[in-house]
Amino acid sequence: MTSGEAFSSPDALAEALASTGYLAEPGLSTVTWLAHRLRRPLLLEGEPGTGKTALAEALAELAGTPLIRLQCYEGIDATQALYDWDFPRQILHLRTVEALAARHGDADPAALEAELFDERFLLARPVLRALRESPCVLLVDEIDRADDEFEAFLLEVLSTWQVTIPEVGTLSAENPPFVVLTSNRTRELHDALKRRCLYHWIDHPGLERELAIVRSRLPDVDAALAEQVVRLTQALRTEGELVKTPGVSETLDWARALHALQASELDPELAARTLGTAVKYREDTERVREVLDRMLAR
Template identity: 50%
Template sequence: MTADPVSRLPGSIEETVSLLGGENYLAGRSLATVVFLALKMKRPLFLEGEAGVGKTEIAKVLSRALGRDLIRLQCYEGLDISTAVYEWNYPAQMLDIRLSEATGERDRDQIEAGLFSERHLIRRPVLQALSPTLGKGPPVFLIDELDRADEAFEAFLLEVLSDFQVTIPELGTIRADAPPIVIITTNRTREVHDALKRRCLYHWVDYPSAKLELEIVRQKVPGCRESLSREIVSYVQGLRRLDLFKNPGVAETIDWATALTELDRVALDPETISDTIGTLLKYQDDIARLAGSEGAKLLAEVKASLSAEA
């Protein structure tokens, strides 16, 4: 007999830390606490923070760790119900109409009932999330970058997040037998309405401390030399204090460490930074700012700080 998927949920904050850590996601206690509560209370988890701090990764990690399917809804301007929720299979419906005509079927109600049935319903991410996979339990439903969607679509989500149901005019209301694990992320390009936030547990995902970021680099890029890892983390932490147009996230730190490891670098120097800065910074104005004395000053501070620690 297959074990009840619900029994695999963590039973404490410490177990949640271990669960995430088992998938190489190092979470602080505050994040682990809100994840544990969201799972325990069956409430959506609303994660805000700068791009690249690991918000989306939380949903992926939970999916793997809990053995659940991951349903991802990537939000963007103009996202509508036919793309996000459902649409009808129009070619198949037209074929049914032609077959009805060919066989002489005249019962209009019967024809219409056949056209607007589950057989012709194309389930998009929202409907998929309301349908648990046999033997796995409710899926992890990632609503990614909600702030990019229109306010009208955000308002539509209120029904989904309140009652975990969707109303289809031709079929009626479809309800989830058990609520999915909902993770909502936003980069705060616009404010999300309070009505939606009230239905969720909230957490701000900040940039990690130097200690935590160093441990992340160790886990994600095990081939990177310890001394180089320390320089990389110290340099990135310094960049975030410069108020750049776009601060590098943890994802960029990992990319940079990977790139320098592939190039067999053992330490940071001005030439190495200049050659590889495109893996770390994504805006020319930020790159140009570091090309002068400010970049040299930061590197000198990193070297001096690490020498003092040694």
């Protein structure tokens, strides 16, 4: 199926995503299709490990376009998202011009300054790369970790699809990139950014869909083992009272680890030994060990 066929309808998109191993429920495939059709950014919120980043990766694979990722973190600013100047190359160019000027005559300072800030010395960061290299998928990962100022900057870019570099001028995207923003909701995003986007909350999948995801992504894993892992993970989410519940990515890691150990079934001892693939806090590990026998028996 081509990318054009994939985006012909929400159902076609869901089918095409499934071919990449990503199983999207109807609400998610519909809002993703609408974001693509309406050329709006897609904002995905949900617990870590529920497939937000994986959707952007699947969309890029499906469309046959680059995936450009901007990982947000505390303190990130517009410079780290937009561009920087290749200072070592500028210095090398300056020394070369000075050597030539010493041999053949004085250099023009104005011309030299213009050369130093030529586009060949421009280092494009993810947002600028996306504007210049589109069509592509721009993934703005964990936007909730950035501060208000960065969120305002991003909103401006998403509204105009252009940026201004004082030494170069205004650079615009001929075809706006498809933008996917993810948030683990460690803080509330501003209404202005949410209004600019189409929104979807991704929850942990139900038993049948998670089992289908594991079988799709890890077809070599024994079917009975895959079901045991999924059922146990589901129980940990609903009954474990954990600090950090395991997501789908942890379910896949657990199944992958057990397959690497050539296991055909999950018993309490093996589950305890491999628990670190799914549970990442000491308190959670101790709590789970106490109830593994009961959960697996069920």
